[in-house]
Amino acid sequence: MVLWLLLTAATLGTFQAFASTSPLAFSHSTTPVTRKRNLGLQPRRFQAQLEDQQTTHPRCNSKYLASILHTLNTTAAIENVTPVAANGSYGEGASDPPYPVNPTNLPPLCAVTIKVGQSAAANYRFGLFLPDDFSTTKRLLVVGNGGFAGGINWLDMAAGPHHHMAALSTDTGHNSTAIETSWANHHTEKKEFWGWRAMHGSVVLGKEIIRRYYEQPDNEKLWTYYSGCSTGGRQGLRELQEFPDSFDGALIGAPAWWTGRLNPFLMQVGLYNFPADDSNPYHIPLEKFSLLFTEVMRQCDGVDGVQDGIVSSPDKCEFDLGMLVCSQFTTNFSECLTIEQAETARKVYEGWLSEDGELLYPGLTLSSEVQWWVLLGGTEPSPFGLGYIRDFLLDDDGKEFDWTGLSTIGKDIVERAQRLDPGRSSATQYDISDFKDRGGKVILYHGLADGLVPEKGSWWYYNKTIDNFGGDLDGVRNFIRYFQIPGMGHCFSTPDCRPNAPWNIGGAFQPGLLGSGSWSVPGFEDAEHDGLMALMAWSEEGKAVDKLVATTWKKPTDSNSGVLRQRPICPWPEKAVYDGAGDVNEAESWECAMERVELVSEMQRRVEC
Numbered sequence: 386m387v388l389w390l391l392l393t394a395a396t397l398g399t400f401q402a403f404a405s406t407s408p409l410a411f412s413h414s415t416t417p418v419t420r421k422r423n424l425g426l427q428p429r430r431f432q433a434q435l436e437d438q439q440t441t442h443p444r445c446n447s448k449y450l451a452s453i454l455h456t457l458n459t460t461a462a463i464e465n466v467t468p469v470a471a472n473g474s475y476g477e478g479a480s481d482p483p484y485p486v487n488p489t490n491l492p493p494l495c496a497v498t499i500k501v502g503q504s505a506a507a508n509y510r511f512g513l514f515l516p517d518d519f520s521t522t523k524r525l526l527v528v529g530n531g532g533f534a535g536g537i538n539w540l541d542m543a544a545g546p547h548h549h550m551a552a553l554s555t556d557t558g559h560n561s562t563a564i565e566t567s568w569a570n571h572h573t574e575k576k577e578f579w580g581w582r583a584m585h586g587s588v589v590l591g592k593e594i595i596r597r598y599y600e601q602p603d604n605e606k607l608w609t610y611y612s613g614c615s616t617g618g619r620q621g622l623r624e625l626q627e628f629p630d631s632f633d634g635a636l637i638g639a640p641a642w643w644t645g646r647l648n649p650f651l652m653q654v655g656l657y658n659f660p661a662d663d664s665n666p667y668h669i670p671l672e673k674f675s676l677l678f679t680e681v682m683r684q685c686d687g688v689d690g691v692q693d694g695i696v697s698s699p700d701k702c703e704f705d706l707g708m709l710v711c712s713q714f715t716t717n718f719s720e721c722l723t724i725e726q727a728e729t730a731r732k733v734y735e736g737w738l739s740e741d742g743e744l745l746y747p748g749l750t751l752s753s754e755v756q757w758w759v760l761l762g763g764t765e766p767s768p769f770g771l772g773y774i775r776d777f778l779l780d781d782d783g784k785e786f787d788w789t790g791l792s793t794i795g796k797d798i799v800e801r802a803q804r805l806d807p808g809r810s811s812a813t814q815y816d817i818s819d820f821k822d823r824g825g826k827v828i829l830y831h832g833l834a835d836g837l838v839p840e841k842g843s844w845w846y847y848n849k850t851i852d853n854f855g856g857d858l859d860g861v862r863n864f865i866r867y868f869q870i871p872g873m874g875h876c877f878s879t880p881d882c883r884p885n886a887p888w889n890i891g892g893a894f895q896p897g898l899l900g901s902g903s904w905s906v907p908g909f910e911d912a913e914h915d916g917l918m919a920l921m922a923w924s925e926e927g928k929a930v931d932k933l934v935a936t937t938w939k940k941p942t943d944s945n946s947g948v949l950r951q952r953p954i955c956p957w958p959e960k961a962v963y964d965g966a967g968d969v970n971e972a973e974s975w976e977c978a979m980e981r982v983e984l985v986s987e988m989q990r991r992v993e994c
């Protein structure tokens with residue numbers, strides 16, 4: 386409880402929020418929080434401002450944007466139009482609880498907020514950045530949200546104008562931090578907005594507005610790209626599965642794609658470890674996650690062929706939990722697990738099986754332990770599980786659903802979640818032929834040290850997609866590729882700086898973590914290092930993404946501290962393979978290739994003796 390109260394009290398961003406309040410925190414970003422707010426400008430004042438700023442686009446005013454809306458069959462209304470000069474800043478600051486940091490260092494642009502739906506109880510908003518310097522190849526970047534966040538993600542939108550693209554983000558129809566769910570209780574329409582409708586409606590209307598703003602001819606293409614992580618990953622997959630015309634390419638990170646299965650599982654994971662009192666022998670206290678991590682590192686680091694503090698092949702490691710179990714020879718009981726605690730850890734790794742042994746959702750990957758505090762720390766199951774069950778699934782007032790006596794959430798909840806899929810948010814259509822046939826491309830990526838959304842879930846999704854296309858892996862790789870990022874936590878960075886593995890590929894939330902004025906991968910703004918640029922080259926020029934070079938810095942979230950390591954991440958089933966001679970911290974010493982299994986088994990033997 387204490388942990389979650391702390392989190393709620395803070396002005397939370399995405400999961401970055403967890404970073405700053407946890408005892409096992411990510412290293413802190415020194416980003417200054419810009420408090421400047423740009424609310425609605427009066428027309429007269431606006432005119433004056435326009436005259437002052439000769440560089441501002443002449444169409445960046447409420448009257449012109451209202452005239453655009455007038456030509457469209459929509460009930461949407463202009464909420465705000467603000468011209469932003471070069472090196473300016475824009476956002477809603479503290480009025481946008483999940484995204485309070487306004488991007489700075491922006492190129493000159495027009496910031497627009499549109500409100501769709503007039504009823505106070507049911508409406509959604511979306512924001513647009515319309516850069517003055519729009520590239521000749523017309524492009525739009527749509528960005529996603531995180532957790533249950535309700536707010537426009539202005540910080541991630543900033544990448545758009547830096548690439549001379551327009552940018553769009555929706556608030557998903559409510560106003561809350563990433564961990565609040567009470568807004569959904571008894572509110573079918575808000576659930577649907579969050580589930581898919583706000584995203585879809587914003588994309589459709591946003592494209593029309595952009596076309597008219599730039600007076601684009603109907604036969605000219607507006608290339609549209611998506612970038613999102615976690616819930617953002619889910620939103621992107623959901624949209625491209627059902628509406629194949631929406632995007633030309635999507636950069637999908639750590640997607641929380643199967644809401645109806647994943648969120649109950651996140652509750653179930655909590656039940657493995659709670660209640661957190663001494664009478665529960667199965668409870669692993671927070672301080673022992675580190676012990677587990679250290680043991681995983683000891684047994685699994687070398688299995689990938691290189692003893693470098695990065696577990697790159699967790700699936701190849703035959704981890705023996707027994708090594709950690711207290712015995713008659715134990716002298717220090719802080720350094721071992723009881724048999725019951727080891728059983729809890731085993732279940733967290735194994736994943737969730739039904740009574741008949743069907744896999745309901747895969748568990749957390751070996752090497753994610755440093756981030757286990759998110760789901761298993763504190764004193765009650767996380768809001769991603771408990772909040773979902775109470776407010777999405779049961780519309781419960783909090784009194785009827787009592788988790789404290791439960792060891793498992795039960796078949797009824799699982800079946801209900803499957804049947805109802807509240808908000809219809811699950812992205813479970815594996816047949817994306819229509820998207821593929823239009824030339825659509827997907828880069829899917831997931832950190833192997835993710836302690837919140839299981840990495841094996843993304844891999845499972847990828848496998849299901851391959852199965853859907855008749856097992857044709859090569860065919861599938863022509864339009865969707867899956868990249869595992871060793872050592873990366875949920876969406877970004879390396880939890881607790883351990884092991885400070887290369888993580889940054891310019892994905893969702895990543896630039897913002899390096900500072901409010903940051904975009905792409907600082908110092909490496911090219912298609913080899915930036916996933917969005919790689920995606921655009923793949924979609925527009927057919928350059929398949931054979932690898933991406935991930936970067937980390939001496940201080941993982943301070944790009945001025947000097948590059949520490951760069952290493953390719955590779956499209957599965959390829960792996961980054963070391964050349965055996967070069968500096969392991971240099972990307973050139975690695976290539977994407979099939980893993981050498983002999984080496985793996987040899988290393989495994991070595992570790993075992």
Ligand SMILES: *[C@@H]1O[C@H](CO)[C@@H](O)[C@H](O)[C@H]1NC(C)=O
Binds near residue numbers: 458459
């Ligand atoms: C305008 O939108 C409404 C509601 O979405 C729809 O019923 C109507 O047919 C549309 N009219 C035109 C001319 O597209």
Ligand SMILES: *[C@@H]1O[C@H](CO)[C@@H](O)[C@H](O)[C@H]1NC(C)=O
Binds near residue numbers: 472489490
């Ligand atoms: C951009 O603005 C910041 C303040 O927001 C200022 O410190 C910086 O010097 C400016 N840079 C340029 C190139 O004008």
Ligand SMILES: *[C@@H]1O[C@H](CO)[C@@H](O)[C@H](O)[C@H]1NC(C)=O
Binds near residue numbers: 479480481482
């Ligand atoms: C969102 O809620 C906060 C209070 O938590 C409020 O200050 C802010 O004005 C609201 N923002 C919007 C856009 O309604």
Ligand SMILES: *[C@@H]1O[C@H](CO)[C@@H](O)[C@H](O)[C@H]1NC(C)=O
Binds near residue numbers: 717718720
């Ligand atoms: C027991 O182990 C813990 C954790 O490693 C350590 O902090 C503590 O100092 C150890 N106690 C003794 C008596 O060695």
Ligand SMILES: *[C@@H]1O[C@H](CO)[C@@H](O)[C@H](O)[C@H]1NC(C)=O
Binds near residue numbers: 747841848
């Ligand atoms: C995906 O499929 C491969 C075999 O093609 C298998 O080795 C791997 O375990 C599967 N991953 C998951 C998470 O199901």
Ligand SMILES: [Ca+2]
Binds near residue numbers: 685686687688690696
């Ligand atoms: Ca290693």
